[in-house]
Amino acid sequence: MSQAQVHKFINQQACNEALTQELASCIMQAFTTQAKVSVILPGGSTPGGLLQLLSQEDMRWSDLQVSPTDERWVAADSEYSNSKMLAQALPQAQLLDPRLADSAEASSVAWAAVMQKHLPVAATLLGMGGDGHIASLFPGMPGLATALQLCEEPSALVGLAPDEPEVRLSLNLSMLCATQWLGLLVFGEEKWQMLERVLAHDPTTQALPIYQLLWHAPQPIHIYWAP
Numbered sequence: 001m002s003q004a005q006v007h008k009f010i011n012q013q014a015c016n017e018a019l020t021q022e023l024a025s026c027i028m029q030a031f032t033t034q035a036k037v038s039v040i041l042p043g044g045s046t047p048g049g050l051l052q053l054l055s056q057e058d059m060r061w062s063d064l065q066v067s068p069t070d071e072r073w074v075a076a077d078s079e080y081s082n083s084k085m086l087a088q089a090l091p092q093a094q095l096l097d098p099r100l101a102d103s104a105e106a107s108s109v110a111w112a113a114v115m116q117k118h119l120p121v122a123a124t125l126l127g128m129g130g131d132g133h134i135a136s137l138f139p140g141m142p143g144l145a146t147a148l149q150l151c152e153e154p155s156a157l158v159g160l161a162p163d164e165p166e167v168r169l170s171l172n173l174s175m176l177c178a179t180q181w182l183g184l185l186v187f188g189e190e191k192w193q194m195l196e197r198v199l200a201h202d203p204t205t206q207a208l209p210i211y212q213l214l215w216h217a218p219q220p221i222h223i224y225w226a227p
């Protein structure tokens with residue numbers, strides 16, 4: 001049974017405001033027992049407004065470590081880099097940059113080792129593409145079945161997107177679910193229709209990464225949506 005909890009808002013601003021408070025609360029709660037706190041946040045275009053609001057929250061920023069859910073294998077200063085986007089949006093936090101070696105393969109191995117030391121993180125927020133991908137786990141890509149297995153060790157891998165930039169680094173589903181709070185931020189009617197089909201067990205969605213997340217994550221997943 002899906003443990004999805006849907007939070008729908010009339011517009012993106014209201015959604016971002018509510019989600020900012022939820023994330024800030026998770027982070028503050030974690031700081032009551034930990035000296036350093038880690039969170040995992042999505043890349044892409046959706047989280048821009050959220051990150052702007054989050055950056056204005058009063059918290060122990062220098063002790064907060066932030067990793068992207070995934071990275072595009074592009075130059076560090078590329079407009080397509082998720083790490084660059086997070087570093088610019090949350091300059092007060094410590095970025096856990098996945099680009100740790102000269103090759104994508106070696107970086108994925110090194111990033112997995114780094115992230116394993118941060119588990120469980122206080123909060124993991126994901127985005128979703130219109131094709132049902134999450135992080136850089138794309139429908140039909142090589143290695144997808146293993147990357148979606150929750151019995152696998154929390155890890156990272158090289159992903160393959162259908163469009164440029166094709167080469168990606170991604171956390172696997174087991175790592176993405178190793179968190180005290182799990183969320184999904186999605187905007188737009190088209191993506192909502194995709195979520196409805198997934199939540200209704202539409203058989204055409206069952207091979208999608210988003211289906212695996214919504215139906216097999218071991219804890220409740222909070223879906224934040226606005227048109």
Ligand SMILES: O=C1O[C@H](COP(=O)(O)O)[C@@H](O)[C@H](O)[C@H]1O
Nearest residue numbers: 042043044045046127128129135
């Ligand atoms: O390629 C990616 O896509 C998803 C969704 O991106 P969006 O632009 O539709 O918000 C994103 O969550 C992921 O981090 C990113 O690398």
